[in-house]
Amino acid sequence: MAFASAPKALIRPTGPARPVERATGEIGGTGGQTAEAGALAVSARGVSLTYQTRDGAVEALANVDLQIGAGDFVSLIGPSGCGKTTLLRVIADLEHPTAGSILINGVTPEEARRQRHYGYIFQAPALYPWRTIERNVALPLEIMGFDAKERRRRIDKYLKLVNLSGFERKFPWQLSGGMQQRASIARALSFEPAMLLMDEPFGALDEIVRDHLNEQLLRLWDQTGKTVVFVTHSIPEAVFLSTKIVVMSPRPGRIIDVISCELPRERTFEIRETPQFIKIAQRVRAGLRSGQSYDE
């Protein structure tokens, strides 16, 4: 509780060199939490996780090795039930691996969580129904002890960023599913974490809205230099967004392939027609296929 009154104290000391931070810092805010370039945001070695359930053990992750550089946009893709959510939850210190070790920004997941290194966006918006949109966005800020003036500033800034200005006083049920999900993204951004963990955030949305949000997310990532770990089922989405695509096998989740995706940082949807894009998509598909046959 001691740190609640002094949010600034939580901010990880940052080295003098911050090449990923864009010049203006307009969207990145204080920028103090932006990850150092070259450092590893996530470094997992031999991570396994077995859930103990009433009807036996479920092996969700088997021997996962994963390195995510600071500022990377990494997509996790794999068949349903392969352990993507589980891996994200391990990174977020919501689950504890049964074997192996994992470091987040050089510290344990627990420490990273306590220092509020990441914002987690769940598959469902998970807004608190009794709070208005603005008070939902304010919730993490209240918990972290930001004063009312700063809360107001950030609510306005991040609701504007996700195109929800004017909906401050609405309750969640008065918004569409896509708007709710955008509000939950604003909530995760509001405390300006260095890393975003996103679990199929756009899974329930239609193609058009999804494209739009993908573009916005990409711009946000480009402007703030945040590390993003993004779970998806969609190959085009993964290729369009990522600097690195991690293909996972069916349960127990193993990493089959890590594909780096060297498209330009500033991308438009036209890129989906380019041979380079199609080639990467084919490799992802091939990876997913090989994983399937593995099991049969």
Place this chain on the structure above:
Amino acid sequence: MSERGPIVVIVLILVILWYAAAILMNASLVRDTFRRAEVKYSLTELIAGTLDAKRPVVPAPQQVVAQFVDSVFGYPPDSPRSLVYHSWVTLSATVVGFALGAVFGIVLAIGIVHMRTLEKSLLPWIIFSQTVPILAIAPIVIVVLGAIGIHGLLPKSIISAYLCFFPVTIGMVKGLTSPDPIQRDLMRTWSAGPTQVFRKLRWPSSVPFLFASLKVAVTISLVGAIVSELPTGAQAGLGARLLTGSYYGQTVQIWAALLAAAIIAAVLVAAIDAAGKWTDRRMGARI
């Protein structure tokens, strides 16, 4: 508006049944009276007699209403013959007992939710406490508290609180554990402390459960207050009216007191309902 029709019909049916019951239950009594006076009587006279008996087995509605109106408006409100006076005595014990019981119930629920050991060690006792017949322990409580110099409102309120905390505890344990896993995980990702999780998640989630259990509790606490007035030598309160009424065969007085109790219960439940609705609206409930 559309709700009003069925309510009127049901009330009408109940009143008709009540009249029928009064006629049937009092008939033999009236017949005896006529026979003892050795007068001839017609059926109409018999029915008129059943609805106007001095000490009926079942008083007719208009008798109860007349007695009610008379004892509410016929005396100054601080007179021991005024139903307002007795209602006030019972109401104040009810409200204090309800407040004590609700607070105790909530505190207990908070303890149970935050400490599993507390649940294991306390819950059997709580359940046991509710199986003891209140009529058996009410006199004990009154006598013991009287011996240490506590009289009047407080002993009654304590008995009333003892009865009404239970539904609040059960409801609030349910309510405080109602947040779904994602809502709790969110708090964890922000590394919120237990107090913050309580204030910003558990407590607001439990509010609908709170009002539901308060509605149950308030009626129980009224019953508790009335019951606890019985062993005090029936000095004041609706319980006392019931007791003296049955001593002296004043059935109409008993029914008038019951009517007062029913009105108090309805008003209390309606008040909590209104508070609940108001809170719901503030918390963005879909109407």
